[in-house]
Amino acid sequence: MSEVRRNTRQRQVILRAVRELGCHPTAEQVYDRVRSELPRTSLSTVYRNLGVLADQGLLSTVAGAGKEVHYDHNREEHCHIRCSLCGRICDVDIFPSDMEGFPPEDLSGFILQEVSINLVGICPACSGKMEKEKTV
Amino acid sequence: MSEVRRNTRQRQVILRAVRELGCHPTAEQVYDRVRSELPRTSLSTVYRNLGVLADQGLLSTVAGAGKEVHYDHNREEHCHIRCSLCGRICDVDIFPSDMEGFPPEDLSGFILQEVSINLVGICPACSGKMEKEKTV
């Protein structure tokens, strides 16, 4: 019986990268960051460890409508809003557990595991850009 | 000025396929269904038309955590629950517009465009299977 989880340098750096990058980085962004510290790290190592860290509950994944998966180090209950133009993801303070009558009783026989509330909108940076373009 | 939208046989059949398949099919599932009626239809035609139909507001897309996009013909306000084991998606009667204090005021400067509430759980079929395995 093994079940030994080795605490490798790469895994440490990858977790730290997600925490330091802060705003829900993608695997690629984590990869770039990690390589500035450990230049020989491979992309597959990043993916594998993001998976391991998520398994361990140290990270969670944020699957937006975009094709890339984002990673979140914030383990407190919260929700996200994603910019439909640039794909950036930000935290929003909504707490499903505070909502009355939610989640509902009737779930067509499903056993509920988790709730994710995702908003979509236009971020300040992108709406700023749009304003500028209008005036040109 | 063109802007002519041709009403092709393929597009009709694709829309009908999504409606008849009912439970949030993927592009591949639509493709299979369409080909049983129009065997020469190409996958790219299916993708293009699902996009067009979504643009026209006749369909919407359901992006779960799974990698495939699902398509939904139900244009009424509702939410989804996805099975974490088999990926199946079902409708749930939750109406965000009925929720008190939702959406919240503070959206970090985002201009809100849409709200999607997605639940994750285990569907009846999969939980049934799990029960069976235990007793073996």
Add this chain to the structure above:
DNA sequence: ATTATAATAGTAATAGTTCCTATTACTGAT
């Protein structure tokens, strides 16, 4: 019927992610 061009079939290309394999380096035991 003719014409202009939107849409198609078929295929190549892309992107994000996962898988594979020889090698490396933790960890626990000696």
Add this chain to the structure above:
DNA sequence: ATCAGTAATAGGAACTATTACTATTATAAT
């Protein structure tokens, strides 16, 4: 401190869902 066992790594190939490209077809307006 050395060693053995094996989890994890680097690097690259493979995979999968989707998009892009292009010559050809078929629709809608005249």
